[in-house]
Amino acid sequence: MTHGPFGGAYFATTLARVPLGGGAPREILDLVLWADWTPDGSELAVVKRDGGKQRIEFPIGKVVYETSDELSHVRVSPRGDWLAFEDHEPNAFLSGGALAVVDRSGRRRVLTKDWADLYGIAWRPDGAEVWFTAARKSGELKALYAVTLEGKERLVARMLGQIDLMDIGHDGRVLLTHPSFGSELVALPPGASAERDITWLGLSRVGDLSASGDLVLFTELPEGGATGGFTYLRKTDGSPAVRLGEGQALALSPDGKWALALRLSPSRLVLLPTGVGEAKTLPGSGLTHFSGSWFPDSKRVVFMAESAGEERLYEQAIDGGEPRTIGAPGLGFPRASPDGRVLLARRQDAWVLVAVDGGGPRTCPGVEPEDAPLTWSADGRSLYVARRERLTATIFRVDLGTGRRTRVSEVGARDPAGVDSPEVSVTPDGRAYAYSYFRNLADLYLVDGLK
Numbered sequence: 117m118t119h120g121p122f123g124g125a126y127f128a129t130t131l132a133r134v135p136l137g138g139g140a141p142r143e144i145l146d147l148v149l150w151a152d153w154t155p156d157g158s159e160l161a162v163v164k165r166d167g168g169k170q171r172i173e174f175p176i177g178k179v180v181y182e183t184s185d186e187l188s189h190v191r192v193s194p195r196g197d198w199l200a201f202e203d204h205e206p207n208a209f210l211s212g213g214a215l216a217v218v219d220r221s222g223r224r225r226v227l228t229k230d231w232a233d234l235y236g237i238a239w240r241p242d243g244a245e246v247w248f249t250a251a252r253k254s255g256e257l258k259a260l261y262a263v264t265l266e267g268k269e270r271l272v273a274r275m276l277g278q279i280d281l282m283d284i285g286h287d288g289r290v291l292l293t294h295p296s297f298g299s300e301l302v303a304l305p306p307g308a309s310a311e312r313d314i315t316w317l318g319l320s321r322v323g324d325l326s327a328s329g330d331l332v333l334f335t336e337l338p339e340g341g342a343t344g345g346f347t348y349l350r351k352t353d354g355s356p357a358v359r360l361g362e363g364q365a366l367a368l369s370p371d372g373k374w375a376l377a378l379r380l381s382p383s384r385l386v387l388l389p390t391g392v393g394e395a396k397t398l399p400g401s402g403l404t405h406f407s408g409s410w411f412p413d414s415k416r417v418v419f420m421a422e423s424a425g426e427e428r429l430y431e432q433a434i435d436g437g438e439p440r441t442i443g444a445p446g447l448g449f450p451r452a453s454p455d456g457r458v459l460l461a462r463r464q465d466a467w468v469l470v471a472v473d474g475g476g477p478r479t480c481p482g483v484e485p486e487d488a489p490l491t492w493s494a495d496g497r498s499l500y501v502a503r504r505e506r507l508t509a510t511i512f513r514v515d516l517g518t519g520r521r522t523r524v525s526e527v528g529a530r531d532p533a534g535v536d537s538p539e540v541s542v543t544p545d546g547r548a549y550a551y552s553y554f555r556n557l558a559d560l561y562l563v564d565g566l567k
Contacts, residue, residue, distance in 0.1 A: 329548025
């Protein structure tokens with residue numbers, strides 16, 4: 117078989133190599149998303165994250181392509197002269213996108229138009245075509261296609277069920293998977309002694325939890341993740357969910373009247389009413405949004421966005437007006453304190469506190485770089501954070517005065533098969549929570565006779 121790619125869909129990791137005969141791994145490069153060997157095993161091509169950009173290096177150290185899009189599935193051609201890769205829009209969860217190639221000098225060609233769902237590519241052994249699995253529209257099952265370097269497409273095979281292309285062997289045999297992918301949502305309601313499974317349609321991803329713990333805001337992702345999904349609101353007692361509108365669920369307003377959601381293509385923040393009323397789109401053309409939350413007055417939102425290659429924090433009133441910047445460039449993932457005067461934000465490899473009315477960031481005692489902040493305590497003296505591991509997440513309460521960390525609880529799937537680490541929301545008293553985790557299973561097939 118050809119040397120297959122390795123990488124991760126969302127998290128940049130350290131690339132390392134280990135001898136097949138045994139021994140300790142040797143680290144090669146940090147912040148790597150995807151990588152592939154040249155056919156002779158002498159060089160590596162990598163997709164690397166660099167701030168708000170992603171770039172392809174071939175070989176390592178030589179940048180041949182850079183973009184603010186999400187790149188994936190980099191594959192080296194059999195002759196080692198071209199790289200094929202998928203080019204996805206930001207925040208697209210590696211779903212919709214186009215197939216492209218780039219050579220060692222940085223000459224780039226887009227081989228296909230945008231597909232609603234694109235995942236999995238490999239070179240035909242003679243290098244004349246790139247094969248890929250894709251679907252033309254949302255909800256359609258992916259099929260196996262081929263395209264030449266001149267952009268001529270053809271259908272290779274269509275099969276029952278979803279398929280993803282893994283690799284093509286030197287003898288032309290094709291390695292495919294039939295994936296079974298889902299996201300499960302679990303909650304511990306207030307006053308309950310046992311968790312409750314509140315998964316809705318099988319791809320439920322937690323967005324936020326009300327302060328009382330009786331309502332969970334979540335995204336229901338479409339099959340294949342071909343669009344940004346739909347925002348739902350559901351009681352944690354298991355009552356039927358209410359669909360609020362299109363977009364990824366970000367945060368529930370403190371007064372419970374609005375859900376903040378993110379829509380893609382183009383990127384924009386929308387307000388979805390939880391009761392009667394109409395959805396509202398917030399101004400902000402030219403921004404690519406990544407995250408957002410509410411100020412405690414429920415009249416303003418704070419969010420992270422990128423413009424002209426620069427990531428910043430923005431404040432915006434929900435009754436109109438353009439967003440205004442907060443703090444210096446390079447801050448992200450904000451959460452406002454209960455009094456609305458301070459933001460917790462990410463700066464490079466640390467969590468810091470930023471005054472909304474000005475002033476430089478200061479360190480956040482006790483909150484470590486690996487923590488995922490969840491919410492402030494009601495009195496503003498503590499933060500709840502999660503330490504996400506491979507299968508579980510441990511919730512801690514961090515005293516901002518002393519930096520002391522107190523373990524609150526640990527969450528995770530009862531059945532760990534195919535499970536990723538949980539994403540968590542928790543109430544300001546730490547007594548109720550909701551979490552979701554992706555479960556990714558697949559059957560592997562070796563297929564003969566495809567041409």
